[in-house]
Amino acid sequence: MTLGLANSTHAKVDGVDDIRILKLLSVEEAAITYLHPYWTLTQCEGGWVGTQSEGGIAISDVRDPAVLAPGNVIRLRSGASVVTVLWRRGARTNTLFATERCNSLCLMCSQPPRVVDDDWRVAEMLDIIPLVDKAEAHLGITGGEPTLLGDGLTKVLDACRRELPETKLHVLTNGRNFRMPNDAANWIAAGGQMTTWAVPLYADVPDIHDEVVVAPGAFDETLDGLYELARNGARVELRVVLHALTVPRLRQLSAFIYRRLPFVDHVALMGLEPMGFAKGNRDRLWIDPADYVDVLSDAVAFLANRSVNVSLYNLPLCVLPRHLWPFARQSISEWKNNFPQTCGPCVVKAHCAGFFASAGPAWRSRNIQTISLGDFTHAMA
Amino acid sequence: MQWREKLALLLGAASPFALDPASPAHAQPDPWRDQPKASEAHKDLLVFVDPAQRGRLIMLAGHRSHSSHSSHSSHVSGSSGHSSHYSGSSYSTPVYTPPVSVPKPKPAPKTYTTPQSLYSTPTVPDDEPAATSAEPTTTEAKRFTKDELIDIVQKVQIALIVRGFDPGPVDGVYSAKMKSALGDFQAANSLPITHLMDLKTLKLLNVVQ
Numbered sequence: 001m002t003l004g005l006a007n008s009t010h011a012k013v014d015g016v017d018d019i020r021i022l023k024l025l026s027v028e029e030a031a032i033t034y035l036h037p038y039w040t041l042t043q044c045e046g047g048w049v050g051t052q053s054e055g056g057i058a059i060s061d062v063r064d065p066a067v068l069a070p071g072n073v074i075r076l077r078s079g080a081s082v083v084t085v086l087w088r089r090g091a092r093t094n095t096l097f098a099t100e101r102c103n104s105l106c107l108m109c110s111q112p113p114r115v116v117d118d119d120w121r122v123a124e125m126l127d128i129i130p131l132v133d134k135a136e137a138h139l140g141i142t143g144g145e146p147t148l149l150g151d152g153l154t155k156v157l158d159a160c161r162r163e164l165p166e167t168k169l170h171v172l173t174n175g176r177n178f179r180m181p182n183d184a185a186n187w188i189a190a191g192g193q194m195t196t197w198a199v200p201l202y203a204d205v206p207d208i209h210d211e212v213v214v215a216p217g218a219f220d221e222t223l224d225g226l227y228e229l230a231r232n233g234a235r236v237e238l239r240v241v242l243h244a245l246t247v248p249r250l251r252q253l254s255a256f257i258y259r260r261l262p263f264v265d266h267v268a269l270m271g272l273e274p275m276g277f278a279k280g281n282r283d284r285l286w287i288d289p290a291d292y293v294d295v296l297s298d299a300v301a302f303l304a305n306r307s308v309n310v311s312l313y314n315l316p317l318c319v320l321p322r323h324l325w326p327f328a329r330q331s332i333s334e335w336k337n338n339f340p341q342t343c344g345p346c347v348v349k350a351h352c353a354g355f356f357a358s359a360g361p362a363w364r365s366r367n368i369q370t371i372s373l374g375d376f377t378h379a380m381a
Numbered sequence: 382m383q384w385r386e387k388l389a390l391l392l393g394a395a396s397p398f399a400l401d402p403a404s405p406a407h408a409q410p411d412p413w414r415d416q417p418k419a420s421e422a423h424k425d426l427l428v429f430v431d432p433a434q435r436g437r438l439i440m441l442a443g444h445r446s447h448s449s450h451s452s453h454s455s456h457v458s459g460s461s462g463h464s465s466h467y468s469g470s471s472y473s474t475p476v477y478t479p480p481v482s483v484p485k486p487k488p489a490p491k492t493y494t495t496p497q498s499l500y501s502t503p504t505v506p507d508d509e510p511a512a513t514s515a516e517p518t519t520t521e522a523k524r525f526t527k528d529e530l531i532d533i534v535q536k537v538q539i540a541l542i543v544r545g546f547d548p549g550p551v552d553g554v555y556s557a558k559m560k561s562a563l564g565d566f567q568a569a570n571s572l573p574i575t576h577l578m579d580l581k582t583l584k585l586l587n588v589v590q
Contacts, residue, residue, distance in 0.1 A: 317543065322542075325542070325543050325544070325545065326543070326544055326545030328543075330587075347535075347536075347539055348539060348543055350536075350540070350587050350588070351539075351540060351543040351544075351587055373535065373551060376538070376539060376542065376550065376551035
């Protein structure tokens, strides 16, 4: 999840009925917190304790104590020894998981959806949100497809605006359900000015987009949704995952975005994450970034020259030509940002997105290399 | 990341770089004197705002002197390993020699017990060269060794290049071009345009955490 820490650990848990969402506090913070003791556990020798009047919840014998730190919001279940961290203080990215359900089935989905009834997640999110630090800068909402929660999403966004008015929200959605004007207006109004809606678009033509998301008609629905977002003044980010199906029309897609979707705030071009469904679809999806940097350069230049914000994610600096470096962002999620041994002496490592080293050589660009100081001895062209 | 630890240690430590007029030294040409505006009043070239002491500055490098004081040559001890000594008054011109060959970042010792173990016993002289009056230095202000300085400047140069700014070649020299690139970076990120490697700038450049 974040800070290189696991998002759960085992421990001895006492005093929990059913499920409880709780915030961990240091002794000092517990003394001054505005939170009701029902929602808090206080750090103590060897674990965390709640007040006796609230049932005497206690966590002890924590297997990995580093996972639990003051400020974190955790979930405890009765009869289970797992302590799950739902929000972590100080993490670069915290995400609320809205639902496992999705109406698309993208070939490269990193979080394969499941058909489950998980509306309980709305209640859980509504419990978590008031416990999040008010100073949190960014909070993501992801899934699955969050709009499948319907009014549940409206409630979650309302709660965020009420409890975390300073926090920027980043909602990942395929945008298809925004084609329905009433729902769209409700969600967008609930999200307010602090919300960015991040919508994937994989081609300028329906065939390719629908093939990638494995949902006939999805392209039209997403476009309708995008226009509905624009009509309501929402902040929209477009996301394009770069792989063998999307790269061939990337130039056309960037022109399409500029001409047809001029309201877009930010275009995020993202390297493929070798996880989830992508692993099983490697033959259809894999293309060495070294083979698409020319196309990518054209697309980035086209958009950047027209004042569209463009960013590159999940692509290590060594596979990108120097002129694309200013567009490369370090991976949003820290767990992605990992480096194999060959990167040890690299001088741009501190600025690099890293890559999914654990995915193995089949997913590794042939251009992965160590960049040394010698590569910088001459002034930039 | 060892150099970051080193940086943190240095910031938290007492001055490891003592003023030692008796240190063996030999005069070296000052490359900065060739830079434009070298005749301006002396000022800190590199300044680091110590997070622990708000409003105070830790100097990373010496100052550029008014040209009329250039005769007060001061010296960097040539081969004293980890310790580097400046001599002279506050108007001195610390000598700084660019590396002949660009040193690769070398792995630092894994463990540090105390900063003192790395450096010669720190002594804080009364007449330690202070920063300009506008930029108060703490009495604990420390100097980095030449190699550390080059290392840090190189890291900043690389960070600027990665972000699309052109500090010139990555040579560890705080050149006029680098200064201008720093200013451009600061302007582009709504930072105070100091042209200096201050803490906010270094953080945004991901050179310090």
